[in-house]
Amino acid sequence: MKAEIIAVGTELLLGQIVDTNSAYIAQQLTTVGLDLHFKCTVGDNLERIKSTLRTALSRSDFVITTGGIGPTLDDLTREAVAEVLNRPLVFQLRLFEQVSDFFRRLGRTVSDNNRKQACIPEGAIPIENPVGTAPGFIAEQNGKAIITVPGVPHEMRYFMEHSVLPYLREKLGIREVIVSRVLKLFGIGESMVDERIKDLIEGGTNPTIGLLAHTQIGEIHIRLTVKTPDVASAASLINPVEGEIRKRLGNFIFGADEDTFEGVLSALLRQSGLTLAAVETSFGSSIIQTLKGMEGSKDFFRLGLTLVNPDMARPLLRAAESLPGGGELLGEEAAGWLAEGARRLAGSDLGLGLTGRVGKEKGQDHLVHIALAHSRGTEVLEQRWPFAMRFIENRMTKMALSQVRKFLLEARG
């Protein structure tokens, strides 16, 4: 069966806002096995919305519209659907009461404009909206359906999850459920992951195995997907394959599914009972910003110091020796000196120091030193990356925190 998405809104068409809804809806539709062949964006114009709907209905089984169901004059999706299906719009008291209720809870009164939002094409299935003011609907005709959801992203998501996907699952007679587990990796490249589990990817049928590189956050995600008659039996299909992958990729895997790198590290730090301090320089890493935002950071994060000027460093860090390595906040020795200074000043168990230079010309690499000082010494990691690499700062932030994670895992044994 085929599905098609229509995003309605002149502001989308003119590029004043970027359409992220369609991407989300597209992803959701694949989970119920619908084929998506077209996505269209149309402005707030009745005739053009109608013509887009007609084209879509002629070639797809399910047409999902997003946007254009607000209370104002230029919200025309409702009218367009009704006219294309040749049905009147019918006022639904229950929907109106719900809209009124929503306004009441916000301490506002419903206006006459909002009456229009409670109108849906005759015979359509209403979809209530507990998270906003625009109700949606599903209008079936000749074995096809137009499904109308709001354009406000969090409302649209609520509709998809609570009404649209259950409706589609029912319609499509989907008894099988699709269950996925995502393993998340940092500190290893996509081709290396591919090399280590190529045979599993190629031989994988249930679960199938997919790799996705998230360049911006430097993570590789391995997705294991199974089709099973019920959720309960999914684990028995996924677990053995997951075990094999974990055996091959070990500590590069920092978490699964909803885990975040920061969440996992924060839990590890809290379990360890160790405290941490960090010094950053003018390199754009954001270790301190990340640490302070972590859950429970008060329990483990003692101090963050940001220095862009070398002359401040020695008095502040109460160092016996002056800044090594040329007196600049750069290089391996300086990073170690900063990490030890952070640890000393904060009286913490661990100290992180990072120095870095961003490559600006071809042939010049980004050069970063990440130092971790602990009770048994100081380790410095050197990182060279090609000058053209984007997201270098994010990557180095994570690499520094990844060193902390590695230390904690080893300390735990």
Place this chain on the structure above:
Amino acid sequence: MKAEIIAVGTELLLGQIVDTNSAYIAQQLTTVGLDLHFKCTVGDNLERIKSTLRTALSRSDFVITTGGIGPTLDDLTREAVAEVLNRPLVFQLRLFEQVSDFFRRLGRTVSDNNRKQACIPEGAIPIENPVGTAPGFIAEQNGKAIITVPGVPHEMRYFMEHSVLPYLREKLGIREVIVSRVLKLFGIGESMVDERIKDLIEGGTNPTIGLLAHTQIGEIHIRLTVKTPDVASAASLINPVEGEIRKRLGNFIFGADEDTFEGVLSALLRQSGLTLAAVETSFGSSIIQTLKGMEGSKDFFRLGLTLVNPDMARPLLRAAESLPGGGELLGEEAAGWLAEGARRLAGSDLGLGLTGRVGKEKGQDHLVHIALAHSRGTEVLEQRWPFAMRFIENRMTKMALSQVRKFLLEARG
């Protein structure tokens, strides 16, 4: 005249990447006065690309495709355009030499696949690609045209700017140029701006005046747009209106056009010769991260201190008195104490301190205190925002830096 955009690519359709190209192209098309009525996304499927092209050609004068002109088997835009226009694809030696040349510069050799990229529909105008490997083309037919550009964003932008817009300007006989000036404001709401310049907005014809609120960065942009026979005369039309707006909105306007808030503040700080230090707490503001990233930060940014634990504060800041106001890193007094501590510890002219509590329940506001310590005393600004406000951390970061800007403007007189 009407234009239409077709984005080609299964990864776009399935939402694996979000289509930002269409938004950019849409914005550019408005600058040459074209009406954009539809935007469609289609997967890498020959028949469906052809059908989308046919529908587009039937209702629009210019059809712009982006994507699907790479070297691989699933790049099918070229073939689809040729078939829809009923013309053969013709190999263009000059384009192929250019592709080969690009590979040579990268130190790689061109492959046979790339030959395909040098093929364009017979009679089409080739567009060379000095920034990548995929050449584009403009194929005219019956007074209409299909314009094919790459999907890689920076290549697409290069094509639009250097070939497509000049072509459209020529075709549309545009002698007039459209010139805009954007005034950027922070620290004032959209409705307040609207109220103060409503008469100018309503009466504005050349320039027309538009308001746009950028919620995420907390800025309001006022766009003045004129149509003029030449760029030189634009200033004489814009300047008087801009002058009137500046009179009414004064220092809320921090810059114009390409100015950024950070860039303007950095220039002000460097001009003033004053130095600055900042203390942040566990509130998610990123004042220190922002300051260290500013151009020339070494000249003015002395020190950033991040404290999430109150017990570290007194010894570090070498304060005579302990943390006031209940001993927590919260509230007006604590913010002032931190700002003074930052100034004392760093020996800087200015000290910034920020404390904050994020509202998590309905009825509980976000409550933030921003303190600026200088040679004549310490000023503390209290900010209350509704609990549901997103981007509160960005907003408060900017509000703190805005206090610095205000101080510098006043000090300058």
